[in-house]
Amino acid sequence: MGNGRVALVTGASRGIGRAIALGLARRGFDLALNDIDRQAEALEAVAAEAHSAGIRAIPYHADVSSKAAVQAMVARILHDFGTIHAVVNNAGILRASDVENCPEDYWDSVMDVNAKGTFLVTQAVLPAMKAKGYGRICNIASIGGKHGAPEQAHYSASKAAVMGFTRVLAQEVGPLGITANCVCPGIILTDMGRVNLDDPAIRGAWQAKTAMARIGDPEDVAGPVAFFCSDDSAFVTGQTLNVDGGIVLD
Numbered sequence: 001m002g003n004g005r006v007a008l009v010t011g012a013s014r015g016i017g018r019a020i021a022l023g024l025a026r027r028g029f030d031l032a033l034n035d036i037d038r039q040a041e042a043l044e045a046v047a048a049e050a051h052s053a054g055i056r057a058i059p060y061h062a063d064v065s066s067k068a069a070v071q072a073m074v075a076r077i078l079h080d081f082g083t084i085h086a087v088v089n090n091a092g093i094l095r096a097s098d099v100e101n102c103p104e105d106y107w108d109s110v111m112d113v114n115a116k117g118t119f120l121v122t123q124a125v126l127p128a129m130k131a132k133g134y135g136r137i138c139n140i141a142s143i144g145g146k147h148g149a150p151e152q153a154h155y156s157a158s159k160a161a162v163m164g165f166t167r168v169l170a171q172e173v174g175p176l177g178i179t180a181n182c183v184c185p186g187i188i189l190t191d192m193g194r195v196n197l198d199d200p201a202i203r204g205a206w207q208a209k210t211a212m213a214r215i216g217d218p219e220d221v222a223g224p225v226a227f228f229c230s231d232d233s234a235f236v237t238g239q240t241l242n243v244d245g246g247i248v249l250d
């Protein structure tokens, strides 16, 4: 059963984005599902799975780091659904390298997708949210943007950028009835997470550092994101919530 709300989830074909999308579907959101062209088949499969929750789900292929592609995608979503109530900026990439050897294009591409993509998608949806006097923006940052780990300085910088962006965005859009918050996943078992987890020694070390003594599943992130997309979080904005089983203890 639908709840009358429409959510856009970027990078929704797999991993955390897929789990967030299906979590929102279970809560009755209609879904605009985004990913890049080469994920078309996987994105279709997520849309089909979401349909079984009795909601509408439409895939949209666009690279979130391209302003033209993002603007065109949001125009199509507004045409198809009429409005957008919630956005989850989840699309992200990680390309590991130490600082000394980091190729310039690693820095540029990680910043382009993680930081600029969040900015471009947010910018594109704001007019529709402003017109309604309602919006929920949930940006997926990372505990890597607070603490970080070797070979991820550029990734950490991109996620710190997302958090800074969100804090100021919250101040700009608060008077318009729009909230903006960040979720910071910890170590989650996805294609991206495997960079940290393929080596059993590294995996064990992360587990030992985690209060819950386990690695996270994508589904662990879905509930907190759904909270930020709902009316239960109506008076919560500009916040960053660690969803890490207790690694970074604020």
Ligand SMILES: NC(=O)c1ccc[n+]([C@@H]2O[C@H](COP(=O)([O-])OP(=O)(O)OC[C@H]3O[C@@H](n4cnc5c(N)ncnc54)[C@H](O)[C@@H]3O)[C@@H](O)[C@H]2O)c1
Pocket (backbone or CB within 6 Å): 010, 011, 012, 013, 014, 015, 016, 017, 034, 035, 036, 039, 062, 063, 064, 065, 089, 090, 091, 092, 093, 113, 117, 140, 141, 142, 143, 144, 184, 185, 186, 187, 188, 189, 190, 191, 192, 193
């Ligand atoms: N897995 C972890 O441990 C972890 C920890 C902290 C934060 N995160 C963050 O969570 C988010 C999801 O990560 P994940 O682990 O599911 O990774 P993943 O690689 O499994 O999924 C990322 C998705 O984003 C899509 N994507 C990449 N570039 C894109 C672009 N330019 N435009 C549109 N879509 C694009 C990919 O195709 C993929 O479907 C990312 O922002 C990531 O930085 C992940």
